[in-house]
Amino acid sequence: MNAQALSASSSSAPLVITRDMIARLDVAGPRYTSYPTADRFVEAFGAPQYRQALAQRAHGAGAVGGGAQPLSVYVHIPxxxxxxxxxxxxxxxxxHHxxxxxxxxxxxxxxDLxxxxxxxxxxxxxxxxxxxxPTFLTDEQIEQLLNKLQSAFRFVPGGEYxxxxxxxxxxxxxxxxxxAMGFNRISLGVQDFDPQVQQAVHRVQxxxxxxxxxxxxxxxxxxxxxxxxxxxxxxxxSESFARTLAQVTQLRPERVALYAYAHLPQRFKPQRRIDAKLLPPPVDKIGMLSAAIEHFREAGYDYIGMDHFALPSDPLAVAKRQGRLHRNFQGYSTQPDSDLIGLGVSAIGRIGPHYTQNAKTLDEYYDTLGRGEFPIVRGLTLxxxxxxxxxxxxxxMCQGRVDIESIELAYLIDFRQYFAQEIEQLEPLVEKGLVVMEPDGVRVSPLGWYFVRAIAMVFDRHLQADKVVERFSRII
Known part of the structure; x- marks a missing residue:
């Protein structure tokens, strides 16, 4: 590895990431599966507000047969x-199953609620x-759960299950x-194929x-x-991860989700068993990301953005090329910007301009449902x-470009006036080659995709207002 910089290939020219850039931009920040982020949810939004949001969907454009976008449903099995x-x-x-x-x-x-x-x-x-x-459940229990969902909702042919x-x-x-039950997609949790890494994180396979x-x-x-x-x-x-990347492309999954490990032992008790001295430094982490992007591109994968790769024929890659990529609480998605119902303990959902989260403990989840109430404990109306x-x-986050005219027409604002302060704050990122200011838009450069969360953070009013970012993982 070069002592001064790390290089990664792109479709056009080499990308150079300096240590100084890493030091300045490897800050804590949201992953933006939503905006505002879940830490902004408030307890003042509860079950009554959620019921009203559902009723608005049911009795407005969302009435059955009324032309609403189909729902997404997430079920959390803890x-x-x-x-x-x-x-x-x-x-x-x-x-104890x-x-x-x-x-x-x-x-x-x-x-039923x-x-x-x-x-x-x-x-x-x-x-x-x-x-x-989820596969903690028996096959019979999974099938029973699916039958229950299919009795409640109409599963659209060709959907993603x-x-x-x-x-x-x-x-x-x-x-x-x-x-046979109807699932057409699976996600395998692999994380790493190296035996020493697997032992260090207590997941051997x-x-x-x-x-x-x-x-x-x-x-x-x-x-x-x-x-x-x-x-x-x-x-x-870097060497062990390169071997894992080679093994992954040998298996050729249609999609790869590549996440940066976020070490937050103060928040997540299991992480206290990890010796922080064994974690690779940020410069090595960005080297792994760089190597992964280069490796998957050479293997024929499209770089979807931030943490996803897909084969060109996969719907995720098709959606990216067609500008239809979306992002929700589950990450990148091919589905339109649809409502999401979160079921189960701690599940997060979205109905219209409302975000919701269920009770985080089983006791509270059971108790609330036992009283016949939605287990919503906090949420937010945007x-x-x-x-x-x-x-x-x-x-x-999804297209890597903001079309100024589209935003102005959709929200009846003067973009340059509304975001004057943010455009000024983008200047250092422009100078670093992460952002390109165009006459009609703001574009993330190939280099900028490595730090796309830092670019998005500029437009986060809540984050800019309080500057408290310690609760988030680092962006690299």
């Missing part, structure tokens, strides 16, 4: 048999089961059953076992396989300014 030390998810570590019975009963009550307000048969085009470990899978919990037979599962999934007929990777893990080196800034930030 249970895991063992803890992965890097994990920052809301989870319950247990080997009978605990899932009570949880599913609560989920069914939550689904939505049917009471929305009516039965709202269109649904995207379903994702996440966690935790996906489930996160811990490779240690499934075999070829289970994959066949999941396909062989390359051979994952390769066998992917072969079985393709034989069954799964349309898309996503693989999750993490860079910046303990004992990871202001007009929030909506304008959300449009700008999502354009940066």
């Amino acid at each position: 249970f895991c048999e063992s803890v992965c030390y890097y994990c920052a998810c809301n989870k319950v570590v247990t080997r 009978e605990r899932a019975i009570e949880y599913l009963e609560a989920l069914y009550r939550e689904i 939505h049917v009471e307000v929305l009516g039965r048969g709202q269109s649904l085009s995207q379903l994702h089961l996440g966690g935790g470990t 996906s489930i996160e899978i811990d490779p240690r919990t499934v075999d070829a037979e289970r994959l066949g059953r999941l396909w 062989s390359f051979e076992s994952v390769a066998g599962l992917m072969d079985a999934a393709r034989k069954v007929g799964f349309e898309s396989i996503n693989m999750d990777l993490i860079y910046g893990l303990p004992r990871q080196t 202001s007009r300014d929030d909506l304008v800034r959300r449009a700008v930030i999502m354009a940066i």
Whole structure:
């Protein structure tokens, strides 16, 4: 590695990332799966406000058959048999599988509450089961949950119906059953194939076992396989991560989600088991990201942005080329900017201009549903300014470009006047080659994609107002 700079290839010219740039821009900041971010949610928004938001969808343009965008639904299954030390998810570590019975009963009550307000048969085009470990449930329990959802919503043909899978919990037979239930996409949590890294994060699974599962999934007929990777893990080196990248492209998943490890042991107890001295320094982390982008591009993948890669034929890559890429609480998405219903403990959702989050503990989740109430404990109704800034930030995160005229026409503002302060704050990023100011827009440069969160942060009014960023992960 060059002592002064790291280089990465792009489709045109080499990209040079200096150590000084890393030092200045490797700050804590949001991932912008939403704007405003979830830390801005308030307890003043609760179950009554959520019920009203659902009713507005049901009785307005969102009435069944009324032409509303189909729903997305996320279901959070919190249970895991063992803890992965890097994990920052809301989870319950247990080997007592009978605990899932009570949880599913609560989920069914939550689904019924939505049917009471929305009516039965709202269109649904995207379903994702996440966690935790959704495959902690038995096949019978997963099928029962799907049947319940299908009785409440109308699943649109050709939709995306996906489930996160811990490779240690499934075999070829289970994959066949999941396909038969109606899932057409799976996401495999791999993180890293290096044995020493796996031991350091308490998640051991062989390359051979994952390769066998992917072969079985393709034989069954799964349309898309996503693989999750993490860079910046303990004992990871540039050399070991390069081997993992080679193994991943050998398996050729349709999508790859590459996340930077966020070490926040003060917030996430499992991370306290990680020795911070074993974590690679920021300069090595950016080297891993650079190597990954170059490696996947050479292997024929499109760089979707920030943390996603996809084969050119995958709908995610197609949506990026066509300017239809979106971002929601689950990351990048091909679905239109649709409402998202979050089911389960800690699940986050969005209905119109309203964000919501469920109770974070099982006890509170069960207790609220036992009283016949939605388990919403906090949320937010977006202001007009929030909506304008959300449009700008999502354009940066998804398309890498803000079209000034489009924003002005949609929100009836003078962009240069409204964002005069932000345009001034972009100047240092322009000088560094991260942003290009065009006559009709603001464009993220190829180099800027490495620091796209820092560019989006300029337009975050809440963040700029209080400057408190310690609660977020670092952007590299």
